[in-house]
Amino acid sequence: MTKNEALVKYCLRLGDSSLILGQRMAEWCSNGPVLEEDIAMSNIGLDLFGQSRTMLTYAGEIEGKDRTENDFAFKRLEREFFNNLMSERPNGHFGDTVVRNLFLSAHTYHLYKKLSSSSDNTIAAFAAKSLKEVTYHLRHSAEWVVRLGDGTKESHSKTQQSVNDLWEYTADLFAMNEVDELLIKENIAIDLNEIKPLWDNTINEVLERATLTRPEDSFMQKGSLNGMHSEALGHLLTEMQFLPRAYPDAKW
Amino acid sequence: MPSVTKHTTEEIWRFLSEIPDPEIPVISITELGVLRKVDIENSKVIITITPTYSGCPAMKTFEDDIKFKLQENNILDFEIKTIHSPAWTTDWITEEAREKLRKFGIAPPIRGSEDKGVLFHSETKNIECPNCNSNNTNLKSQFGSTACKALYQCEECLEPFDYFKCI
Known part of the structure; x- marks a missing residue:
C-alpha cells in the first residue's frame, strides 16, 4: 500500500463517518421531540455534511481519478464505505440518538484535537475547523444524556438500555490497520490508542453524572x-442515494 | 490580449464590502470576516474566502454574490478560493458589526474563549438581551435559527432572541 492509497482510505473513514451520521441527523428533520431539538439535529447534520465534503473532496484529489465528493457519497455501495459502525446505528428513540452521538462526538472531539497538528495541512485544517463544531455537538449530547439518565425512572432505564445496546459498537471506533500504521509513521494519522483513555475519561464523567452504569x-x-x-447502512444508503440514482446528473 | 484589470486590491476590497451576509443583511462579508484576501496575480484577481461553519449553506451565495460584484465592475478574469485554515472565529467580527448585530436583535458573540468550555459549561454567563439590555437571560437551545446561533430568552422583557455563538 502506498502512502497516497492509505491517505485516501483515511480521508474516506473521516468523511464517511461524518456523512453517515449527518444523514442520521437529517432523518430527525420534522420528527424531533420538540422544535428546538428538531432544529438542533438539523444543524448538527449540516455541520457534519460540511465536514464530510472537505474530506471526500480531498480523497478525490489524492486519488486522482476525477471522483468528486458527490461520486463518493452517491455512487458507492455499502462495502465501499468506511464509516465507523456506530455512525450507522439507527436513530431509535431520542435517548438512543443522544447516547450514540455522545459516543461519537467524544471520539471526534479528542481525535480532531490531536489531528489539528497532523503533518498533512488539509487534514490539520479540517480537524481544527471541525473541532469547534463537534465541541458543541459533544456538549449537546452530554447534557441530554445527563438529563435523561438522571431524569425519571423511565427515562433512566431507557437511556441505560441505549448505553448497553450501543456499547458493542464502541471498540470499532478504535480499530486500526495498515492504513494507520503507515500514516502514523508520517505523523499524518493519530494512534487511536492515545485517544482511547481520553474518550474513556469523558464517557465515564458523563455516565457518572447521568447516574448510568x-x-x-x-x-x-x-x-x-x-x-x-x-x-x-444499506437501508440508509437506499434513501440517501435514491435521487442521484433515479435521476443521474440531476441539477438543482 | 486579455484585459488587464484597472482596479487596485483596495478598490476591489471596497466594493466587495458592499456585499451583505445573505442571512444577516445588516453586516457585510468583510465585517463578518468571511472575505480573507484580495490578490492580483498577472492581472488575474484572486479572492480568498473562508466558511464560518463547515456546512454553512450561505457559502454558495457568498461566492455567487462575489462573482456578480466582480462582473459588475468589469472584472472577468478571477478565481474564488476557499480556505479552511486558519479556521474562522467569531473574534474576527468587527466592533461596528457587533453593534449592528445588536441593533438587528442578535446578541453578538462575547469576546475570547469564555464560553468555549466543553462539558456542561452552559453559555448562560452574561449574554445581554439585545432588546432591553438585561443580563437576566437564559439559554433555551444551543442551536438556534442557523448553525451559528443559539436561542436565548430574556427573563425581563420575555423576548426570545438569537445569540451569535462563540467559535
Whole structure:
C-alpha cells in the first residue's frame, strides 16, 4: 500500500463517518421531540455534511481519478464505505440518538484535537475547523444524556438500555490497520490508542453524572475498516442515494 | 490580449464590502470576516474566502454574490478560493458589526474563549438581551435559527432572541 492509497482510505473513514451520521441527523428533520431539538439535529447534520465534503473532496484529489465528493457519497455501495459502525446505528428513540452521538462526538472531539497538528495541512485544517463544531455537538449530547439518565425512572432505564445496546459498537471506533500504521509513521494519522483513555475519561464523567452504569466489555462488533457493515447502512444508503440514482446528473 | 484589470486590491476590497451576509443583511462579508484576501496575480484577481461553519449553506451565495460584484465592475478574469485554515472565529467580527448585530436583535458573540468550555459549561454567563439590555437571560437551545446561533430568552422583557455563538 502506498502512502497516497492509505491517505485516501483515511480521508474516506473521516468523511464517511461524518456523512453517515449527518444523514442520521437529517432523518430527525420534522420528527424531533420538540422544535428546538428538531432544529438542533438539523444543524448538527449540516455541520457534519460540511465536514464530510472537505474530506471526500480531498480523497478525490489524492486519488486522482476525477471522483468528486458527490461520486463518493452517491455512487458507492455499502462495502465501499468506511464509516465507523456506530455512525450507522439507527436513530431509535431520542435517548438512543443522544447516547450514540455522545459516543461519537467524544471520539471526534479528542481525535480532531490531536489531528489539528497532523503533518498533512488539509487534514490539520479540517480537524481544527471541525473541532469547534463537534465541541458543541459533544456538549449537546452530554447534557441530554445527563438529563435523561438522571431524569425519571423511565427515562433512566431507557437511556441505560441505549448505553448497553450501543456499547458493542464502541471498540470499532478504535480499530486500526495498515492504513494507520503507515500514516502514523508520517505523523499524518493519530494512534487511536492515545485517544482511547481520553474518550474513556469523558464517557465515564458523563455516565457518572447521568447516574448510568458503564457496561462491561464483552463481545465487540468490528469491521468498518474493511467495509464490513451492519444491514442498517444499506437501508440508509437506499434513501440517501435514491435521487442521484433515479435521476443521474440531476441539477438543482 | 486579455484585459488587464484597472482596479487596485483596495478598490476591489471596497466594493466587495458592499456585499451583505445573505442571512444577516445588516453586516457585510468583510465585517463578518468571511472575505480573507484580495490578490492580483498577472492581472488575474484572486479572492480568498473562508466558511464560518463547515456546512454553512450561505457559502454558495457568498461566492455567487462575489462573482456578480466582480462582473459588475468589469472584472472577468478571477478565481474564488476557499480556505479552511486558519479556521474562522467569531473574534474576527468587527466592533461596528457587533453593534449592528445588536441593533438587528442578535446578541453578538462575547469576546475570547469564555464560553468555549466543553462539558456542561452552559453559555448562560452574561449574554445581554439585545432588546432591553438585561443580563437576566437564559439559554433555551444551543442551536438556534442557523448553525451559528443559539436561542436565548430574556427573563425581563420575555423576548426570545438569537445569540451569535462563540467559535
